[in-house]
Amino acid sequence: MHMFNRVPGGAVTSRQPAGIPKCPSWRIPAHVFRSHAHLARAVAQEPAAAAPVTQEKLDAQVAVVLGTQWGDEGKGKLVDILAGQYEVVARAQGGANAGHTIYDAQGNKYALHLVPSGILNPDAVCVIGNGVVVHLPGMFSEIKALEARGVQVQGRLLISDRAHLLFDLHKEIDGLREAELAGSGKQIGTTKRGIGPAYSSKAIRNGIRVGDLQFMGTFADKLRKLAMDGRKRFGEDFNYDVEAEIKTYADLAEQLKPFITDTVEYLNVAHESGKRILIEGANATMLDLDFGTYPFVTSSNPSIGGIASGLGLAPNKYEALVGVVKAYTTRVGAGPYPTEVFGPAADNLREIGREYGTTTGRPRRVGWMDIPALRYVCRINGLTHINLTKLDVLSDQPNIQIGTQYRSKAGAAINSMPANLEVLEEVQVDYETVPGWMCDISHVRTWEDLPQQAKDYVQRIEDLTGVYCRWIGVGPGRDAIVIKPRKGKC
Numbered sequence: 001m002h003m004f005n006r007v008p009g010g011a012v013t014s015r016q017p018a019g020i021p022k023c024p025s026w027r028i029p030a031h032v033f034r035s036h037a038h039l040a041r042a043v044a045q046e047p048a049a050a051a052p053v054t055q056e057k058l059d060a061q062v063a064v065v066l067g068t069q070w071g072d073e074g075k076g077k078l079v080d081i082l083a084g085q086y087e088v089v090a091r092a093q094g095g096a097n098a099g100h101t102i103y104d105a106q107g108n109k110y111a112l113h114l115v116p117s118g119i120l121n122p123d124a125v126c127v128i129g130n131g132v133v134v135h136l137p138g139m140f141s142e143i144k145a146l147e148a149r150g151v152q153v154q155g156r157l158l159i160s161d162r163a164h165l166l167f168d169l170h171k172e173i174d175g176l177r178e179a180e181l182a183g184s185g186k187q188i189g190t191t192k193r194g195i196g197p198a199y200s201s202k203a204i205r206n207g208i209r210v211g212d213l214q215f216m217g218t219f220a221d222k223l224r225k226l227a228m229d230g231r232k233r234f235g236e237d238f239n240y241d242v243e244a245e246i247k248t249y250a251d252l253a254e255q256l257k258p259f260i261t262d263t264v265e266y267l268n269v270a271h272e273s274g275k276r277i278l279i280e281g282a283n284a285t286m287l288d289l290d291f292g293t294y295p296f297v298t299s300s301n302p303s304i305g306g307i308a309s310g311l312g313l314a315p316n317k318y319e320a321l322v323g324v325v326k327a328y329t330t331r332v333g334a335g336p337y338p339t340e341v342f343g344p345a346a347d348n349l350r351e352i353g354r355e356y357g358t359t360t361g362r363p364r365r366v367g368w369m370d371i372p373a374l375r376y377v378c379r380i381n382g383l384t385h386i387n388l389t390k391l392d393v394l395s396d397q398p399n400i401q402i403g404t405q406y407r408s409k410a411g412a413a414i415n416s417m418p419a420n421l422e423v424l425e426e427v428q429v430d431y432e433t434v435p436g437w438m439c440d441i442s443h444v445r446t447w448e449d450l451p452q453q454a455k456d457y458v459q460r461i462e463d464l465t466g467v468y469c470r471w472i473g474v475g476p477g478r479d480a481i482v483i484k485p486r487k488g489k490c
Contacts, residue, residue, distance in 0.1 A: 005276035010284045010386045014341045016146050020324075033335065034218065039438075045218055049092065050243060050359070054157040055271065056483075057085050058082060058320060058452055059083060059123065059319075059320075060276075060319035060320035061274070061275075061276050061277065061317075061319055062271065062276070062277045062278075062313070062317045062318050062319055062320075062321065063082065063086070063239070063277075063278050063279070063318075063319065063320040063321045063322060063360075064279040064280065064281065064285070064304065064307055064318050064320070064321050065078055065079050065082070065278070065280055065281055065324060065387075066281040066285065066302065066303070066304065066307075066322065066323055066324065066381055066383075067281055067282070067283055067284025067287075067302060067323075067324055068284055068285055068286070068323040068324060068325050068374060068377045068378075068381075068383075068386075069284050069286055069325065069326060069329050069330070069331075069370070069373070069374070070284055070286050070287055070329070070330065070331040070332070070335075070337075070375075071283050071284045071298075071357045072326070072330050072332065072334050072355070072357070072364060073284060073324040073325060073326045073389055074324060074326065074387075074389035074390060074473060074475070075100060075117075075281065075282075075324045076100025076101060076102040076112065076117040076280075077101075077102055077103075077117075077476075077478070077481075078322065078324060078387045078471060079100075079102075079116070079117040079118060079278065079280045079391075079467070080102040080103075080117045080118070080120055080121075080478060081325060081471075081481065082278055083117065083118035083120070083121040083124050083480060084121050085278075086118070086121075086124060086277060087124060087125065087275045087276050087277070087357070088118070088124065088125050088126075088127060088267070088270050088275055088276070088277045088278065089116045089117065089118025089119075089121070089124050089125070089126050089127070089277075089279075089280060090126070090127035090128075090129055090263075090277060090278070090279050090280065090311055090313075090358065090435045091114075091116045091126075091127065091128050091129055091131045091132055091279075091280050091282060091310075092131045092132070092279060092280075092281065092306060092307045092309075092310030093131040093132060093192075093281075093282060093283075093300040093301060093302060093306045093307070093310040093386065094132060094133075094195070094282030094283050094298065094300055094302065094418075095114065095132060095133040095134070095135065095193060095195045095198065096113040096135055096138050096139075096166075096193050096195075096281075097113075097193045097195045097282075097283070098299070100113075101476075102117050102120065103476065103477055103478050104120050104478070105137070105478060107142040107477060108149070109409050110146070110149075110151075111135075111371070112142065113138065113142060114128065114132070114134065114135070114138065114142055115128075115139070115142050115143065115146065115153070115157065116280050117280055118278060118280070119151060119153065119156070119157070119426065120408045121326045122152060122156075124156070124278075125156055125157075125158065126156060126157050126158070126359075127157075127160075127218075127261075127263050127266065127267065127311075127416060128157070128158070128159045128160060128163060128263075129158075129160050129163065129263055129267075129310045129311040129312075130160040130162035130163050130263065130264065130307060130310060130311070130312065130468075131163070131300065131306060131310020131311065132160070132163050132164075132282075132310065133163070133164045133165070133194075133195060133198040133199060133202070133300075134159065134163050134164070134165055134166060134314045135165075135166040135167070135171075135193070135194065136165065136249070136252045136256065137168075137248070137252070140252065140255060142465070143157070144280065152334065152454045153201060154258065155258075157259055157452075158259060158261040158266060159210055159256070159259045159261065159263075160210065160261065160262075160263040160264070160265055161209065161210050161211035161260050161261065161262055161263075162209055162210070162263075162264070163209065163210045164198060164199075164201070164207045164208065164209055164210075165193070165198075165207075165208045165209065165210060165212075165213075165224070166193075166194050166198040167198075167208075167223065167245060168193070168194075168196045168240065168245060169194075169197075169226060169227055169230050169240045169242070169245070170194030170195075170197040170201070171192060171193060171194035171197075171385065172194075172230065172238060172239060172240050172463070173192065173194070173230055173233075173234070173238075174192045174195070174196060174197050176234050176238065177196075177197070178192060178239055191456055195298065195299050195300075196298075196299040198299075199299035199300060199469055200299070206225065206226060206229070208222050208223060208226070210256070210260055211260070213252075213253040213256060214251065215259075216249075216250055216253065219249065219253075220246045222247075223245065223249075224242055226242075227240055227242035229329065247328040252409070258432065262310035263311070263312070264311070264313075267311055267313050268312070268313060268314065271313065271317055272399075277313070279300050279307055279311065279313075279318075281306075281307065281356060282302060283298045283300070283302040284302055285302055285303045285377040285380060286303050286373055286377065287302060288302050288303045288306070289301055290303075290305075291303055291376075291380055291417075292419065293335045293336050293424065294419075294421075296333065296334050296335025296336070296421075297335075303377075303380050303381055304318075304321065304380070304381045304382065309443045318384075320384050320385060321381055321382055321383050321384045321385070322383070322384070322385045322386070322387055322470075322471075323377065323378065323381060323383040323385070323386050323387070323467065324386075324387045325374060325386050325387065325388050325389065325461070326388075326389050326390050327369065327388055327389065327390050327391045327393065327394055327457075327473075328353075328366065328367065328368055328369055328387065328390070328393065328394065329366070329368065329369060329370055330353075330355050330364040330365060330366050330367070331336055331364060331365045331367075332357055332362055332364050332365070335421075336421055336424040336425045337365055337367060337427050338367075338370060338373075338403065338405040338406065339367040339368045339369070339370045339429055340365055340366070340367040340426065341367045341368060343367055343460075346367075347368050348364075348394075348396075349366045349393065350363060350366050351382075352393050352396070353366070353390055353393040366481040368400070368401040368402065368403055368431070369401075369402045369403060369461065370403045370454075371402060371403055371404050371405075371428075371464045371465070372403065372405065372414075372417065373417060374461075374464075374465055375464070375465055376416070376417040378465050378466070378467050380452065383467050383468045383471075384467070384468070385467065385468050385471075386462070386465065386467050386468065386469045386470065386471075387469075387470065387471040387472075387473070388458060388461065388471070388472045388473065389471050389472075389473035390473055390474050391441065391454060391457070391472055391473060391474055392440070392441050392442045392459070392473075392474045392480075394436060394457075395436070395437065395438070395439060395440055395441055395442075396436075396438065397436040397438075398435070398436050398438060399433050399434070399435060399436060400433070400434050400435075400436050400457060401429070401431045401432070401433055402431065402432045402433075402460065402464070403429045403431055404429075404430050404431065404432050404464065405429070405430035406418075406428070406429060406430075407427060407428045407429070407430065408423075408426075408428075409426050409428070410436065411428070414427060432460075434456065434460060435453050436453060436456055437451035437452075437453040437454045439451060441454055441474050442474055442475040442480060442484060443475075445474075445479070445480075445481075446475055446482060446483075447472075447482055447483065447484050447485055450472075450482060458472055458484065459489055462487065462488075468486075468487035469482070469484055470483065470484055471483060472484060
């Protein structure tokens with residue numbers, strides 16, 4: 001039975017359910033944990049060695065995996081799992097601000113930023129598409145770290161000759177812009193990785209592309225002009241040695257030659273020859289430059305349109321569109337967040353879920369599931385499947401809240417996602433309270449073995465969105481995933 005309660009201004013209330021579900025003897029009842037910190041260690045511990053998930057092959061020659069909230073949903077894990085079924089894994093947008101944490105079959109942890117998550121599948125070719133902004137020193141550092149751990153990258157990573165380069169000057173400008181906004185309440189909360197300024201250079205048509213490295217004389221002239229713009233804008237605060245960067249890139253250009261490819265041609269020929277292609281989105285739709293909570297967004301389009309423009313593979317070729325959805329919500333940086341939770345409840349979720357940025361280490365803001373935002377994202381992207389992640393993090397919650405409806409200050413229902421931030425910041429949220437399962441589910445591997453309350457929570461999200469919740473994450477390891485047999489109650 002669902003219990004409904006209206007919570008003004010997004011505040012959270014809870015009511016104890018009639019009973020706590022009994023866990024089978026091989027599961028760990030929540031009451032044996034002496035503290036939330038103890039539970040956090042159990043839920044989020046480094047996984048033991050595990051074989052890849054055995055599952056039915058996804059019936060789609062081209063599948064797209066997208067973030068649906070404010071990022072950090074756990075996209076890398078699903079991409080890593082599905083990569084075993086695909087011959088090509090491609091990234092279409094974003095930069096090194098996108099941190100994906102994945103695990104190999106031996107339980108070893110990898111934090112990826114630019115390299116696609118499919119790199120752990122030795123049979124997959126990984127593609128960095130034209131829509132990505134690439135910081136070459138960072139990319140080669142990542143490649144070096146992977147190869148030091150036995151992951152072969154050479155011959156398996158292709159970089160678009162149309163992709164734009166991100167320089168240290170972009171990082172410098174990113175930090176200076178944030179510093180200017182300090183204390184104004186208008187800071188974006190960027191990762192200061194230079195992503196926004198790099199896309200700015202692209203948009204105002206003075207950006208430099210990977211293909212420009214073939215002509216170092218022209219490259220040097222373009223980079224000096226970029227540096228001159230930065231110096232004019234920020235004066236003495238702009239601390240950047242352009243001549244040293246030019247020398248660095250003369251060396252990097254030689255190292256990069258084996259990777260540079262016309263990826264538009266490569267991907268389309270691969271598709272025409274019958275190869276299976278998996279596309280890995282970065283960031284998430286609620287951070288989309290057009291559809292997100294602007295201006296507190298990223299600088300690219302992590303929605304389906306950015307996939308098409310970032311790879312040059314036509315949308316009519318996409319057969320499966322998978323949205324990765326965290327079982328609750330998180331957000332890094334500033335911006336409106338209707339279902340945000342504060343105080344001890346937030347601290348509890350943050351610690352158990354290890355909600356700290358892969359790229360920056362920053363603590364994430366946390367909150368309950370936001371169905372109005374998720375419906376909006378499903379509609380924009382035309383999602384065919386949902387991957388619900390980190391369900392295990394909710395295992396000690398006696399009650400779980402689901403935000404189901406936005407309302408204005410006057411109480412009127414809001415049936416669309418407000419574009420105006422002032423409106424969105426003031427929305428009230430109707431919550432539906434559902435009973436939790438109060439036991440550890442991190443060892444569950446089949447739908448049948450999930451507690452009924454956990455099944456009901458998954459089913460409720462599927463019912464409210466109308467999208468099949470096929471994959472359910474119950475822990476950080478590669479094998480810690482449950483496959484829901486079909487859409488609808490089962």
